[in-house]
Structures are given as C-alpha cells and as structure tokens.
Amino acid sequence: MDSTLAAEASVSADGKLVAFIAHARGRAVQCSITRDALEQHFWAPIGADDAHLLKACMDGHKRIVAAVERKVLRGSDEPINLNAADFSH
Template sequence: MEAVEVKPQVLANRRGVAFDISRQSSAAECVISIATLEVHFWLEPGASEARIVKCFRDGYARIRAMAERKLLAHPAPHIELTPDDFARR
C-alpha cells in the first residue's frame, strides 16, 4: 500500500468515520462504524467528534490493515468495517 495522508471525516449521521486507502492503481473509500470503534478501539459512547477522530488515529494501523485485507480479498470502491471484521475467531 502507498503512504497517503489520512484525513478522516466523521459522517454527518455520526455512524462512522470515512477515510480513503489506495493500492497501486486502485482506491477505495472506507468507513469504519462508530460501533466498531466502541467495541474494539475503546471509544466511549457519545464521544465528541474530536475524541472519535483521536480514537481513529490511535487505531489507524489496525484499521488500515483490515481495510487493505478486505480490499485485496474483495476489490470494491467502497469498504465498510464492522465489529465482526475485528472479532477474534
């Protein structure tokens, strides 16, 4: 994966954080749900937008790795990360 400046955006409905990833000549818009951040990244319920972005940035390496795996397994222009993606099996 190429290094790209991450500019996460909390969705207007506050249900997730949007960010982009790219791989060689393909790119995908990704969304990680707030529920996922709460369950797997220690985000407290009802957190402020600033806290959501901080939590996202703190967990970005894991989040990016999962998004990249999903993009490789199922190439698509949109990737959604849910709590199930991070559940240990």
C-alpha cells in the same frame, strides 16, 4: 507494502461512521468504519464526540488499514465499510 490512513478522516452527519481514504496496495480506497467498531475495538468512549471518534480512528490506524487490506485482497467492492465484526478475530 506501504499502507496508510489519510489524515482527512471525517465523521458522518449522523455520527455513525468515520469516512476516510486508505492507501492500500498502491491505490487510494474510499472507506468508512462504524462508531460501534470504534467503541468496541478502538477505545472510543460510548457516545464520544467527533474529536474523540477521529482520535480513536487515527490511534487504531494500523489495525484499521490491515482490515482494509484484507478486504481489498478478497476483492471487496468499494467503498470498503468496516464494522465491529471485521475486528472480532
């Protein structure tokens, strides 16, 4: 299964989310991950600037896409919104 995170991720205007497109199960899925999740589970520094948030997102892309796939398999509505609880298992 070819799942990827598109390189065109962007930080929301308020800095609380990183929005991205994940390709999971043969389709493009609009997604976001919270700053909190990136800080707690992907080594983004607390209060990181946009560049560091995007780097944490790209560095953790395999785990992030796996979480998207789990939600897609469960039939979650789009867009898929990931938070820290999605990585606490």
